Amino acid sequence: ADPNYDYDVLVIGAGPGGYVAAIRAAQLGLKVACVEGRETLGGTCLNVGCIPSKALLHASEYFDAATNGTMADMGIEVKPKLNLEKMHGQRRDAVKGLTGGIEFLFKKNKVDWLKGYGTFTDAHTVKVGDKSYTAKDVVIATGSSVTPLPGVDVDNDGGIVVDSTGALELAKVPQHMVVIGGGVIGLELGSVWRRLGAKVTCVEFLDEILPGMDGDIRKEARKIFKKQGIEFKLSTKVTGVAVKGKKATLTMEPSAGGDAETIEVDCVLVSIGRRPNTDGLGLDAIGLETNKRGQIETDHEFRTAVDGVWAIGDVVPGPMLAHKAEDEGIAVAENIAGQTGIVNHDIIPSVVYTWPEIAGVGLTTEEAIEKMGGDKKAVKVGKFPMMANSRAKTNHEPDGFVKVIAEAESDRVLGVWCIASVAGTMIAEAGIAMEFGATSEDIAYTCHAHPTHAEAMKEAAMAVQGKAIHV
Ligand code: FAD
Ligand code: NAI
Numbered sequence: 001a002d003p004n005y006d007y008d009v010l011v012i013g014a015g016p017g018g019y020v021a022a023i024r025a026a027q028l029g030l031k032v033a034c035v036e037g038r039e040t041l042g043g044t045c046l047n048v049g050c051i052p053s054k055a056l057l058h059a060s061e062y063f064d065a066a067t068n069g070t071m072a073d074m075g076i077e078v079k080p081k082l083n084l085e086k087m088h089g090q091r092r093d094a095v096k097g098l099t100g101g102i103e104f105l106f107k108k109n110k111v112d113w114l115k116g117y118g119t120f121t122d123a124h125t126v127k128v129g130d131k132s133y134t135a136k137d138v139v140i141a142t143g144s145s146v147t148p149l150p151g152v153d154v155d156n157d158g159g160i161v162v163d164s165t166g167a168l169e170l171a172k173v174p175q176h177m178v179v180i181g182g183g184v185i186g187l188e189l190g191s192v193w194r195r196l197g198a199k200v201t202c203v204e205f206l207d208e209i210l211p212g213m214d215g216d217i218r219k220e221a222r223k224i225f226k227k228q229g230i231e232f233k234l235s236t237k238v239t240g241v242a243v244k245g246k247k248a249t250l251t252m253e254p255s256a257g258g259d260a261e262t263i264e265v266d267c268v269l270v271s272i273g274r275r276p277n278t279d280g281l282g283l284d285a286i287g288l289e290t291n292k293r294g295q296i297e298t299d300h301e302f303r304t305a306v307d308g309v310w311a312i313g314d315v316v317p318g319p320m321l322a323h324k325a326e327d328e329g330i331a332v333a334e335n336i337a338g339q340t341g342i343v344n345h346d347i348i349p350s351v352v353y354t355w356p357e358i359a360g361v362g363l364t365t366e367e368a369i370e371k372m373g374g375d376k377k378a379v380k381v382g383k384f385p386m387m388a389n390s391r392a393k394t395n396h397e398p399d400g401f402v403k404v405i406a407e408a409e410s411d412r413v414l415g416v417w418c419i420a421s422v423a424g425t426m427i428a429e430a431g432i433a434m435e436f437g438a439t440s441e442d443i444a445y446t447c448h449a450h451p452t453h454a455e456a457m458k459e460a461a462m463a464v465q466g467k468a469i470h471v
Contacts, residue, residue: 001030001031002136004134004136005124005134005135005136006033006133006134006135007031007032007033007112007133007134007135007136008025008030008031008032008135008136008137008336009021009022009025009030009031009032009033009135009136009137009138009139009333009336010032010033010034010035010114010118010126010133010134010135010137010138010139011025011032011033011034011035011138011139011141012034012035012118012126012138012139012140012141012142012281013034013035013036013043013140013141013142013143013277013313013315014034014035014036014038014041014042014043014102014113014141015042015043015044015045015046015141015143015313015314015322015325016042016043016045016046016313016322016323016325016326016329017043017141017143017312017313017314017325017326017328017329018034018036018043018139018141018142018143018312018313018329019034019041019042019043019102019105019106019329020325020326020329020330020333021139021141021312021328021329021330021332021333022034022106022109022111022329022333023105023106023109023111024329024330024333024334025333025336025337026109026110026111027109027333028333028334028337028339029337030333030336030337032109032110032111032112033111033112033113033114033133033135034106034111034112034113034114035114035116035117035118035126035128035133036113036114036115037115037116037117037118040095040096040099040100040103041099041102041103041106041113042095042098042099042102043143044143044144044145044314045322045325046095046098046099046102047095047099048164048165048168049164049322050322051094051095051098052091052092052094052095052168053164053168053185053188053189053192053353054353055090055091055094055095056087056091056168056189056192057188057191057192057353057354059087059090059091060087060191060192060195060196061195061355063080063082063195063196064195064355066078066080067080067195070396073396074396082173082196082197084171084172084173084196088169091168114128114131114133115128115129116128116129117280118281119280119281119282119285120138120281120282120283120285120286121282121285122285122286123138123286123306123307123308123309124136124138124308126138127282136308137308137309137310137336138308138309138310139302139309139310139311139312139332139333139336140281140296140304140309140310140311140312140315141311141312141313141315141325141329142276142277142278142281142313142315143276143277143313143314143315143325144274144275144276144277144314144315144320145274145275145277146163146164146165146270146271146274146275147272147273147274147275148270149180149238149270149272151238151239151240151241152180152238152240152241152268152270153241153243154166154270155243156169158243159171159267160243160246160247160248160266160267160268161241161243161248161267161268161270162267162268162269162270163269163270163271164185164189164269164271166269167189167192167193167269167271168189170193170267173193173196173197173198174193174198174265174266174267175198175199175265175266176198176199176200176201176263176265176266176267177190177193177194177198177199177200177201177265177266177267177268177269178200178201178202178203178238178248178250178263178265178267178268178269179200179201179202179203179269179271180203180238180268180269180270180271180272181202181203181204181205181270181271181272181273182202182203182204182206182208182209182210182222182232182234183209183210183211183271183272183273184210184352185269185271186202186204186269186271187202187209187210187221187225187230187352187354188352188353188354189269189271190202190230190269191225191228191230191354191355193267194228194229194230198267199229199231200229200230200231201230201231201232201233201263201265202225202230202231202232202233203233203236203237203238203250203252204232204233204234204235204236205235205236205237205255205272206234206235206255207234207235208222208234209221209222209225209232209234210352210358212350212364213350213358213360213364213417214360214364214365214366214403214405214415214417215364215365215366216365216383216401216403216417217358217360217364217403217417217418217419220400220401220419221352221354221358221419224356224399224400224419225354228355233252235254235255235256236252236253236254236255237252237253237254237255238250238251238252239251239252239253239260241268246266247264247265247266248264248265248266248267248268249262249263249264250262250263250264250265250268274314274320275293275294276290276293276294276295276296276314276315276316277314277315278290278294278296278315283296286306286309287306288304288305288306288309289305291317293317295315295316295317296311296315296316297316297317298310298311298312298316300342301331301332301335301341302316302328302331302332302335302341303335310332310335310336312325312328312329312331312332313325313328313329316328318345318348319348319350321348321350323348323349324343324345324348327343327348328343331343344435346362347361347362347431347434347435348361349361349427349428349430349431351423351424351427353424355421356386356397356399356400356419356420356421356423357419357420357421357422357423357424358418358419358423359417359418359419359423359424359426359427360415360416360417360418360427361415361416361427361430361431361434362405362413362414362415362416362430362434363405363414363415364405364415364417365379365381365403365405365415367415368405368407368414368415371414372407377408378407378408378409379405379406379407379408379414380405380406380407380408380411380440380464381403381404381405381406381464382403382404382406382440382460382461382462382463382464382465382468383401383402383403383404383460383463384401384402384456384457384459384460384462384463384468384470384471385400385401385456385471386398386399386400386401386402386419386420386421386453386456387399388456388459388470388471389420389451389453389455389456389459389470390450390451390455390470391451391452391453391455392420392421392453392456394451395421397420397421399419399420400418400419400420400421400423401418401419401420401456401460402416402417402418402420402426402456402457402459402460403416403417403418403460404416404430404440404443404457404460404461404463404464405417406439406440406464410439411439411440411441411464412437412438412439413430413433413434413438413439413440413443413461416430416433416434416457416460418456418457418460420453420456421453422453426453426454426456426457429443429454429457430443430457440461440464440465441461441464441465442461443457443458443461444458444461444462444464444465444467446458459471
């Protein structure tokens with residue numbers, strides 16, 4: 001360790017980016033501290049994001065299967081009774097167990113947790129409370145928070161107009177919930193409350209949900225959610241929400257302008273995106289500017305424009321995903337330690353944990369065609385429906401498909417998209433294949449166990465050559 005500094009590495013923020021960076025840096029023999037202002041470690045993901053949302057998604061999925069007839073179709077006849085407090089209890093337990101686990105890992109790896117919010121006083125000094133700490137290298141991993149919607153005041157404690165954090169804690173099932181934004185949070189948390197009995201209306205500014213995903217997938221996903229009972233208002237923007245007593249009156253109008261309409265509901269979820277956390281960090285003190293979107297720009301090694309200051313996770317450009325933040329955490333620590341830490345940003349899977357799940361990695365069909373200069377023939381697509389997959393069909397999970405997108409000339413896989421009960425698990429195979437530069441033929445000629453959902457990936461790859469067997 002350099003005797004001129006208190007620490008070799010000081011990480012600001014203990015989310016999946018920061019805590020992973022801190023642990024990896026410690027594993028590499030560096031003296032490390034991590035500053036975190038929350039009462040528990042793990043950041044957005046473990047406290048109010050990935051983990052609690054999945055706890056409710058998992059539990060509500062069982063409830064839905066019991067109420068909507070899926071279980072009865074398999075000969076299990078039950079009349080489920082919702083114990084919402086217990087469902088919340090198991091969510092809190094999951095969060096407690098995992099955030100406690102990070103605290104254990106910090107102790108095990110001798111990472112000091114500096115409790116409080118950190119502010120730069122210079123590039124090597126961070127003030128936490130009334131103490132200052134110095135470090136040779138500082139990693140900014142402060143994450144993101146909810147983007148507010150002008151005219152809509154979130155009050156999570158009130159439980160009427162909430163953001164994702166409030167929507168995880170609702171004390172009773174709303175009668176009618178409006179979800180503003182047909183993105184990942186709106187669809188996941190909208191699904192939770194729909195399954196537990198709420199009527200759910202999703203208002204989306206654009207003409208289709210899930211922007212950024214493959215066009216076919218977006219359309220099919222909406223069809224499935226509609227069948228499940230979610231109502232969609234596309235190309236519509238919310239202009240205001242007024243709360244009176246226990247009701248909220250929501251005003252909306254066509255995105256392109258037009259007549260306004262209002263509806264009265266008992267819960268509104270604002271989920272129109274997230275923005276980077278840089279307020280109060282003291283970036284001015286080190287002369288570090290953010291870009292137009294409020295993000296901190298870095299080079300390929302995660303160095304910012306200021307020497308000795310690095311940045312990773314939601315606070316830098318790229319998808320706001322926990323696994324992306326974690327991989328950047330490992331890479332930045334390795335780079336600080338003089339090794340070569342790399343993240344392949346072209347191959348970051350994204351998964352929506354609805355029922356069925358929606359997952360993708362690499363380019364969408366639209367992006368692939370654009371990359372080929374608009375030449376549709378330069379791209380080959382193979383699709384295989386889950387309905388024709390023996391395991392999915394046997395399990396009463398017929399919805400969805402797998403789509404493999406390859407470059408026509410080289411057959412190299414450019415992207416894979418799927419909607420399937422276990423799409424999130426299936427997509428890992430596609431990521432590995434693409435990381436190794438696989439062709440669709442490589443996937444097609446790899447033996448996949450039978451009967452598994454993964455066989456649909458193999459068949460979609462076979463379909464690229466027009467040679468799927470089971471359709
Ligand atoms: P964060 O997890 O946001 O952590 C940053 C931490 O820094 C916070 O704990 C904050 O308190 C702390 N901090 C901020 N400023 C300071 C400061 N000045 N001093 C000290 N500490 C500070 N992603 C997925 O991949 N899969 C999912 O299923 C998923 N589900 C999600 C569900 C919800 C409801 C939400 C909101 C997000 C979800 N995400 C999911 C996104 C995921 O949570 C983020 O991408 C991820 O947490 C980003 O990690 P991070 O380390 O960059 O930042
Ligand atoms: P999002 O960016 O996924 O979706 C926001 C949606 O709101 C978009 O479709 C957008 O067009 C729409 N929108 C924007 N302004 C609007 C307006 N005024 N009226 C109506 N619609 C409007 O953002 P979301 O869902 O808030 O999630 C934030 C981020 O959290 C995600 O981008 C993702 O990175 C992360 N996340 C990831 C999850 C996962 O990996 N499973 C789960 C939950 C969150």
